[in-house]
Amino acid sequence: MDACLLASVFTLLPTFLGAQGSGDNSWSMKVQAEVRATEGYPVVLPCSFSHPNHTPHSSLLVAWRQGAALLFHCTTHAGSQACEPALHQDPRYRLEGNPREHDLSLRINSAALQDGGRYYCRVEVPGHKHASYEDKMGTLLRVEAPPRILSLSVGGSQDSGFRALCEVEGSPLPDIQWVSPDHLLEGLEVGRPPGQGPPSQHHTVSQLPDIHPGQQYTCSATNPLGREQATLYVLPPRREACPGAAAPSLLLLLSLSLGAKALLLGGVGVWAVQGRASSGPICRWR
Incomplete structure (x- = not known):
């Protein structure tokens, strides 16, 4: 120059x-x-x-x-x-x-x-x-995007109770609903997870408290451009056959769907809180 x-x-x-x-x-x-x-x-x-x-x-x-x-x-x-x-x-x-x-x-x-x-x-x-x-x-530029579920996870412990977290992005900001097989559930908007910066007008996190083993929970995100949903299956705890073996605490099976198409996430990931055998359920993504 x-x-x-x-x-x-x-x-x-x-x-x-x-x-x-x-x-x-x-x-x-x-x-x-x-x-x-x-x-x-x-x-x-x-x-x-x-x-x-x-x-x-x-x-x-x-x-x-x-x-x-x-x-x-x-x-x-x-x-x-x-x-x-x-x-x-x-x-x-x-x-x-x-x-x-x-x-x-x-x-x-x-x-x-x-x-x-x-x-x-x-x-x-x-x-x-x-x-x-x-x-x-000037010119106002509006960038729009369909809903995208960035993560579906579980937090908490057996003592304090487990909760599901659904992290969503989209523009306009998607509406989030939690659904069990027989009724709607009340979720709480908690903003962005700790350590991920200030709240964004295109990004939000919804929390569903008091989830229980033996149940399934669906996070559904919707805006005018489309819908995406993910389902969490919480399986009951099981005992390990080997004495003294450590076991993860919660089993998660995750499925994702775009509109009418179902998409199963390939691979297996593990979320675990280590404890003694038979202390709680097992945890895994699918």
């Missing part, structure tokens, strides 16, 4: 926080108020502009930010059609439009839930007084 380009970029950064134009009424910029995307798919944020000082031979400095964070910037040099991105630019972002044709649209490849937020488009014509502009309202 040459010294002139670097100086232009740092000149832009203080003005980003104000989200203001140059004060030149000859500018115009057109963006969409809201864009919706699906997780894992590309999305384009439209942005176009016009200004009398811009000619096909003008150099342009283009920048996009999400909130206060600068995400992307590139420069078109005189005599070149390409908009050259900054060094170490995240490859997920690229300019979809052609600045020579007044199109500054940004493409985000493989949209993720954390990409949701408000985006602002900015353009500058270097060497011209007041020849810069940023749309004040």
Whole structure:
């Protein structure tokens, strides 16, 4: 990156926080108020502009930010059609439009839930007084995702009682229901598990207290894009044949279904609280 380009970029950064134009009424910029995307798919944020000082031979400095964070910037040099991105630019972002044709649209490849937020488009014509502009309202990007059950686990002990935990992600945030074979059960929303950071608008954990051996419990997560569910089978304790052998404390069999399709998780994992033989049930994932 040459010294002139670097100086232009740092000149832009203080003005980003104000989200203001140059004060030149000859500018115009057109963006969409809201864009919706699906997780894992590309999305384009439209942005176009016009200004009398811009000619096909003008150099342009283009920048996009999400909130206060600068995400992307590139420069078109005189005599070149390409908009050259900054060094170490995240490859997920690229300019979809052609600045020579007044199109500054940004493409985000493989949209993720954390990409949701408000985006602002900015353009500058270097060497011209007041020849810069940023749309004040911006574009709100909403990234949607069907429910996904990240984990279904058991906590507690025989003394304090066992509880089931269902960790779910999705956008809009899924509704969670606990179901036994014959009736609905009352779960409690407990946010994210300890040590996993602050609560997220796309992530939640529901807890079902007082689960019992010999029963099965289903966690069902639903939002407008779909439904996913997982079922936990809690088997009664069994005695070990070998005296003195240590035994895990709870047996779990997990099945997962997407809509009408049932998906059995392959492999076996073990969750265990070590104790003496015959102290409690056995535990395993399926």
